[in-house]
Structures are given as C-alpha cells and as structure tokens.
Amino acid sequence: MEKLWKNNLRNVEPYVPGEQSKNKDIIKLNANENPYPPSPKAIEVLNNFNCSSLRFYPDANAVDFKKAIAKFYNIQPENVFLGNGSDDVIALCFQSFFNSEKPIVFPDITYSFYPVWCNLFKIPYKNHPLSSDFRINVEDYKEENGGVIIPNPNAPTSLGEGKEFIEKLLNYNQDSIVIIDEAYVDFGGFSSVELIDKYENLVVVGTFSKSRSLAGMRIGFAIGSKELISVLEAVKNSYNSYTVNSVSMAVGTASINDKEYFEKTVSKVIATRERITYELRKLGFTVLDSKTNFLFATYNGKNMKDYFEWLKEQNVFIRYFNIPKIDNYVRITIGTDEEMNVFLDKTKEYLSLN
C-alpha cells in the first residue's frame, strides 16, 4: 500500500552537531566551551533552587532576568530579548526579520547554521567570499539585500572587526535589518551594543555559553531597538511562550550580576590564548589574531587533517573542517593552562614525527 502521508513530511538535510565524547580523560578543545566553571554565585543559586516552585510555569516575560541584562549593558529591559540558547534566538531573528524576496547576505566562511536556517525557513541567501587573509570585505555588503548577518568576531576564523567597519556596514544597509552575532565578543572584540540607539535596524545577539560557562544551561539573548525586540517577542509568543526555564533564568541572573568573576575568567582565557598563539608561532604555525576563545591555525607544508587525527588518538580533541578554503586549518579552543601545556607538548611531538 502506498503511504500517502509520507508526502506531507518535511524534507531537510539534518545538521550534525559536533561530537561529544563520554570519555572523561580527554582534553576537550573542540567545542569552544569555557575551561572554567560558571560563577560560584550561579552555582549557589542552582544548588539552593526552590524546587517546589518548578510546578509553576516560568515567567514568560523573564522580567528579573531582563532587568539584570539591561543593567549590565546599560540599556532598558525593553531592549532585551531572551531565548533557549543563541541558536534559538538567531533562528527566531531569521523568521522575524528576513521576510524579503531579496537574498540575505553573509560571508562564505562563517557559522555553519546560517545556511541551514535559510533552508529551513525558505529564505534566499547569498555568500560573499572572505579575502585570502580571511577578512570580511565591507564593500561587498553595499548591494541591495534582504538582510545581513555577520558574526563579530567571525568563526571559525577568530578575527574581529572594529567600530568603523560596523558603522560602515550599517550605513550601507539602512534598508535592511543587520544582525551582529557576538557569541565570542567578550574575549576582546568590539561590541555593537553601544550602537543600538543610533541604528534602529541593528540587532546584536549574545550567549551565556562561552564567556559565562553556561553552555549546558541554554541561554541566548538579542539586544536592539524596542521596535525590533517587540517583533521578536510577538514571534516567540506565537511559537512557544516559555523558551527559558525557571532554573536557567535564576542561574543566568546570578551569573550576569557577578561581573568580577566574569572579568577574571575572561582575562585568564585571553592570557592563555596570547601565550599559546606566541608558542604556536614559535613552532612554525600560522595563527590568526584571535579575538575569541579559540585559535584558527595552519602549518605550511603539514597536513592539518592528519595532525587533528593524530591528536585525537592522543586524547586531545581539536576541530577540523573539511570545507574548501579552510581544509588545511584547525580550530583550537583555549583550555586551562595545564590543558594547553599538554596540547603544546603533543603538538611538539607531532612536529618531531612529521
């Protein structure tokens, strides 16, 4: 019998998330996670959480959490939107803001989820190639489009752009909505949050997964003009009113209020990054100037896929992308100093053998 119901199934190419190993002995430098635990104040809130309150639905408007984020960024709670991780927030932004017949534009080498969302939501898109030194050419973004999304700093290149670049981009795109995805900005990038009053068509997306060590808690946010945020709220409330659960809100609030711990751990990651960049260059690697918690590197004359696989056998997991233009590069998340010393020792061993 023919099964006609199969005609109604949505046909999408499944996105495959990066592998997570259950082996506790590995050095995990493959998912851009933070090597330090979340703020002790966030941990305290979690371990003392009033669990009987879980029988209630969460606050759909996340009033207290939005206030805390607004205070940190010196903006209003009405400028803040919250979601279940920044992937959820960006997916909602695509649905809310990219409703033109014209293609949206983003770099060819960038976060791999952008084309996936375009396919899912049937949004036309066009890529602008990065330059040979992996920079985004802002002049490419002058032509008419249905929207712009750029990660700043970009991934996996680790490179960041400054205020002048962002303002040029915004001035070239006054008829589109421009999303700046700032997943990695806290590690030394320029944040466009200061520009939201000047550019009403600007949306900045952030996450608690990287600089705040809360990848397991799923907290993402968007910052923008009140008008854009209210559109996001309406679309979110048409999809799922309760995207952020009660525990995530409480833990996230404690985390953003602990500025001291945040600054201390971010500084540690940056210091380690600078040291490892120096050491890798000394060994002969080409390492891009990272503004993130990872490095993007290659070695002239060595096979990076082989290096990646060799390290994996040694229980050191980094990331390799089998993608044209970057298929002889590796992405290395910054771990603790101890982890990075093991990584360096193994790397020296590899170089001595190959």
Added chain:
Amino acid sequence: MEKLWKNNLRNVEPYVPGEQSKNKDIIKLNANENPYPPSPKAIEVLNNFNCSSLRFYPDANAVDFKKAIAKFYNIQPENVFLGNGSDDVIALCFQSFFNSEKPIVFPDITYSFYPVWCNLFKIPYKNHPLSSDFRINVEDYKEENGGVIIPNPNAPTSLGEGKEFIEKLLNYNQDSIVIIDEAYVDFGGFSSVELIDKYENLVVVGTFSKSRSLAGMRIGFAIGSKELISVLEAVKNSYNSYTVNSVSMAVGTASINDKEYFEKTVSKVIATRERITYELRKLGFTVLDSKTNFLFATYNGKNMKDYFEWLKEQNVFIRYFNIPKIDNYVRITIGTDEEMNVFLDKTKEYLSLN
C-alpha cells in the same frame, strides 16, 4: 525618512500567555499546574547537580533521558523525541508533518495555540465544531485533509475519548499524519502510545508540566514510529540542536524513573477532582466528566464571568474564556484539598450572594 527595513518585519498577532501573579497568598487554580512538588528524587538531582559540567553543551541526542522515557512506556529510544516543553514539540511537529496544500483539521474549541502555529507557519486549517455536549464527532474527520491534531483529553472541556474513537480516527485518516496531544492523559485518559506500532502515521505528544509537576523545567516529548521521529530530529537539528538543557534532562530522568511518586500524586489529584465534581454538582453546577487535572463547569442562570471576577477579588484565581460557545463556563484547576476547600467555601459564599 521612510524606513524600508520595516517591510521585512514579520507581522504576527502576539499570543498572550495566561497571567502569572507575584502575590504568594493567592490560590492559583488558573494554569492547570500541579499542586504537588516534583518527585523528591528529581529535587535531589537538581540540588546535587554537578554545576561545573554546565560549561559543556548538553547531549544533543539526550541518550539517557530517551532511554528512561522508552523504559517507562515500554518502547524503544528511537520512538522518542524531546523538546523544550510540549509547545516546542508540537510547533516542530506542525513544521515537520503539516506540509500539504490541504487544510489540517482540529476541533473549534481546543488548545488555543493550534491556530497560532498555523498562522506562524502558514499552514491552512479548518475547524470542526464540537457537539452541543462538547464532544468531538469522529465522523467529521472522515474528509480529506492535510493532517489532524486532537488533544485527548481535550482542553478546556476536560473530556477524554477512548481507544475505539482513536482507532476510528486513525482508520479514517490513513493518508495524513495524526497528532494526539496528551498533555492531560495521565489523569485518567486513554493513551494512544500503545498504537504507535499499528499506525505508523500516529504521533503522540506528552509533557512533564502537568502530571510530573515540572512546568518550570520545560520538558515535552513526542512518541511515534522511528520514521516520524527521525523527521522530527532532522527538523529540530536544523533549528537548534540543544533544545533540552543539561539540568532539565537530569531532573526529567529522575522524575520519570520515580513511578511510585508519580502514581501517588496523580491519584491524589484524581481523588480531589472527583470530590470537587461531586460537591459542585450538589451546589447546582453543571460539571463535565473530567479526565484531566481541571474541571469545566457552568451554572444555569448565573453569570460565570462575574463569578470568576468575584473569586479573583477573593484571591482565588480560576480561568474564564471570553470565547463564543464557552463564554458562560469556567475552568478550575485541581489544587490541594485545602485549596479546594477554600475554593468551595468561597463558591458557596458567592452563590448565597447572587
């Protein structure tokens, strides 16, 4: 200056979630929440959670949690899909399974999110009116359609349908995907989970928000044939790979493994429901035969909107819907026996005054 970027904004009618009061002294019978706390074993897991692991992303495949759910329902982990609350799961089902030009069908009086998702995802739909005694007429669901969704038990009517009804519905709709939304089934309804092997086009959706007292944790699931579940997984992974966070998975696993506490609290809610049904009928109310954790009631000759508002002034919150056909009914969530005694006393006071 004309702001052309506004043309690209998505225009949706915002869905307004039910009100949550910050007043701790109210008796809250308005959101179908469970009056009892979550399983003590779930609470223990939360309060002893290894917080430093939050720096890692959650398991995108939720292997352990799916195994626990599969064990409870005596199915395979490949028959289980997980999401960020059942609203998230049903929204993903709409996107995954309702891709026909023909309208999907559901009752006119039912969960108010169904038409909202149809509008958001541009899915055509058609309502079949409930009978005058609020039953779903299965013969209405014989005509060609693009999909079927029915809550069983239905809300806000509280009425449940049995196996014969569901099998008729499935036999009439062999060319469509049929979703049975079982948010309230644990309070005495018939669960269609036992039919998933017989009907490959059947999807059953459940939630931890009602019978498991975890509304604040956001856990929903779908159960169906491996083929349908794999389509849901592909669409989910195209949207957001990490919909359920690490804490929710751990707490949810402990909750579903504690069958004894689950059965005990569900029985308590059912016993209270039967007592209150009896008492309200004795007072002159018409109360439908509930298979849920709430009652749907009216009183011939009394104004239910007025009754609802009067109770609210007395700090007893129930739910009233200003919707044709049910605009003289109220929905009353079953609370603890103590809460329901206050509710009954206030109700008697109202009746003596009006």
